[in-house]
Amino acid sequence: MSDTIRMKAEHIDFYYGAKQTLKDVSMNIYKNRVTSIIGPSGCGKSTFIRLLNRMNDLIPNTRMEGKILLDDINIYEPDTDIVEIRRKVGMVFQKPNPFPKSIRENLIFGLKVNGVKDRDIIEERVEKSLTEAAIWDEVKDRLDESALRLSGGQQQRLCIARCLSIEPEVILFDEPCASLDPISTKRIEELIEKLKDKYTIVIVTHNMQQAARVSDNTAFLYLGELIEFGATEKIFTVPEDSRTEEYISGKFG
């Protein structure tokens, strides 16, 4: 199994005002693998994943030290084109957040802002990304209806389709199933399984079974520190750190 490094975090410190929420976190994200980040609430896992596409830039009073590399280029260099980074590194959020527009418009938006104008290409991409996100059959006859009429699970798959529409290279999932029922959760997990052939995936989850089911590598964060990082199988069977063991066996969290 030859793993290529796609993204790399080097000695990340992160501060909300004076409070440090990430302490010297370093880890590798491998190409075409699913990397999951687990840990109790407030451990910094969402903060970490949001650094990978510079989403935390939007939060005032925050500061980061360290480097995050995408294909060996630090995306926190002052001359970085943030828009370009976000085009390459897509994101699916905790709560489904479709735009209050039609299903079709939700998908077209990303293409339009990225300069895709050809109607045939747009039409084709809409169908392709909805198919990839396993929601095409459910919505193909109602593309012009409001996206907000879909169920929560459907909305989240629509958001995944929206993310896929611009063909990113890395996809970040920030607790994508947090507000979904078990059946929708299962569908999304199956989807992630399929997507890793084409994409590099990072998923934050507070559901350990989910991490065990979908990921190849797992990182355990605790109080802003990376306690352990390694193959999922190993983390869940023979963890090296006692805190990891306690967490996965449900002693806290």
Place this chain on the structure above:
Amino acid sequence: MRRKNLTQFFGFGFLYLAMLLALMSLGLILYFVSVNGLKVLSWEFLTQVPRRAMTQGGIAPALVGTIYLTVGAILFALPIGIACAIYLCEYSPKSVIINVIRMSINNLAGVPSVVFGLFGLSVFVKFFGFGVSILSGSLTLGIMILPGIISAAQEALLAVPQSLREASLALGATQWQTIRKIVLPTASPGILTGVILSVGRAAGETAPIMFTAATFYTRGYPKSIFDEVMALPYHIYALMTEGTFPEQQTLIAYGCAFLLMLIVLIISGFAIFLRQRQRRYEFV
């Protein structure tokens, strides 16, 4: 137990009375203005210029003038108001200065309209040399409704969930694309509510146009934005305070008042229509 019920009875009773009182005053206004106004309302009243010292003919120039002034004020205040709100909510760094600006804008909303009138007189009429004209009046009214529009637009922008901005930016949209294509359309129903409230104010105020735009009598219609105009609220004021035939004049004033309400209703209706159209994708 019984006492509790009694308290509740009086509590609800009071709320009910308050509601009834508000409804009744609205009803009475509508009733009196309509009953008296409809007596003089005719096709001639709508389309003719006034004759014989205002006692005969119509009030068409005032009708046209009020529409010009109101639409002019909205055209001026809406883009600037929205731009201000976007700057304050989306771009400006959160700081003390921004808070001071916000507070000033809210205070501006409480300034009496006659003060805006004097401001318009000294700035637009005199300083810029626009004279007593549609332009001066529209600008003055525009400035008067600006704080209301800014506040409404700010509220509407703040109500747009941050998650939508994040979704847009995460797709590689720039901040400007996000604002223009996601934030503004989502906020527009709220902004339009602000416009609806402002229309009533701009159309109905007398003091701001008294020195800047309005005149008691013109022979015809304004030919350019630098002409002075007749306007319904000022016309009502003039009919009730000047002239030699108070009885006929009072009736005409009621007719004008009725039309004024109608104009506000029509322009607001248009904004409400736009708002409903924009809301078609909202959750039902």
